[in-house]
Amino acid sequence: MKLLFDLNSLRPPRSGIGYYTQHLLEGLREQSDVEDVAGWVGSSVYSGTSLTDLMTDQTSLPAAAQFSDGLKARLLRKSRGLPGLYRMRTIVRHHASRALRRDFGRRGYIYHETNFIASPYKGPMVVTVHDLSHRRHPEFHPRVAVDYLDRGLPRTLRHAQTIIADSIYTRNEILEIYGVPEEKVVPIYLGVEPSFQPYSEEVCAPALQALGLRRQGFVLSVCTLQPRKNLHRLVEAFAALPAEMRQAYPLLLIGAEGWKNSTLMQSIRSLARVGQIATPGYVSRSTLLQLYASAAVFAYPSLYEGFGLPVAEAMASGVPVLTSNVTSMPEVAAGAALEVNPYSVEEITSGLERLLSDAPLRAELVAKGLRRAAELTWESTVKQTLNVYRALAA
Structure with a gap:
């Protein structure tokens, strides 16, 4: 052929x-x-x-x-x-x-x-x-x-x-x-690329130091900043978390600036001023791998996905995942993620708070996620x- x-x-x-x-x-x-x-x-x-x-x-x-x-x-x-x-x-x-x-x-x-x-x-x-x-x-x-x-x-x-x-x-x-x-x-x-995997704290240190983050001390989301990714509700849900939780686990939005996001960027500013949200933009592949492996939670409450590869990449990196219960995400997660209604800010907030405060649940989802990601090659x-x-x- x-x-x-x-x-x-x-x-x-x-x-x-x-x-x-x-x-x-x-x-x-x-x-x-x-x-x-x-x-x-x-x-x-x-x-x-x-x-x-x-x-x-x-x-x-x-x-x-x-x-x-x-x-x-x-x-x-x-x-x-x-x-x-x-x-x-x-x-x-x-x-x-x-x-x-x-x-x-x-x-x-x-x-x-x-x-x-x-x-x-x-x-x-x-x-x-x-x-x-x-x-x-x-x-x-x-x-x-x-x-x-x-x-x-x-x-x-x-x-x-x-x-x-x-x-x-x-x-x-x-x-x-x-x-x-x-x-x-x-x-x-x-x-999922084999390069998405759990990495040691030593390997991840360069990316964490560059952004002033600590290992398992932030919530990560990776996507182009566009309406379909539902980031405005994610930011609103994050803002509803207790202040001490937001300070302990800032929200990191990785991805190139997209379109129709002026309202999103405005809502980010106040939280960014106090160090609770950061938007470094598009990052190198090596930095991305280190950030995936270092997050406390990966949040991906997208409104519509044909597959949702970042969910699989996060699971392969050994990170508990919060994602949507609509379109293809349940099919990809296959029970290895915490699924929420992406149109409900309250459900997203509740899901984030539950994952950040429940260590046994995080450990359970990490184990399930690693097994599921291993099936997607x-x-x-x-x-x-x-x-x-x-x-x-x-």
């Missing part, structure tokens, strides 16, 4: 879809019946050594535009709201890669689009759909992004021979909303994805 990927998701800073793509590439290249794995960015083709270099060196591609503070952030937000922006970017990318896609199609490559919208391709095609939040909760996203997905995703789902969903929940969403044949949609869970993800390709190649 010969496999082809759009590698734009590998642009730094690498997001969840970027790491999904990377782990697939790494695992597939080790399979005996995979003759070649190739991909493109613009008009450039990557295979063999050049693909290895691209996967391991995140500086080899220009960074994707990111929100930041000040004038640059304001200009970026305005530009992302321009009508036709996503469509124009898509047209430019399709034009740059048109000739090479035709060549790969003639040579019998199976094209796997890992990021929702596939480029036109005359050959067997697989697409991964990670969630359908743009349909269930369009209010959580920039309008241009919703329009882009509404236009492009139905076409992609029609043309793809197989659709991979991150969970059974997402598979059911695809079937209900788009009415595609049941046999066309395959649920394949994501995996990238090796399994690659193996099941390879079976999809084999069925197409047969």
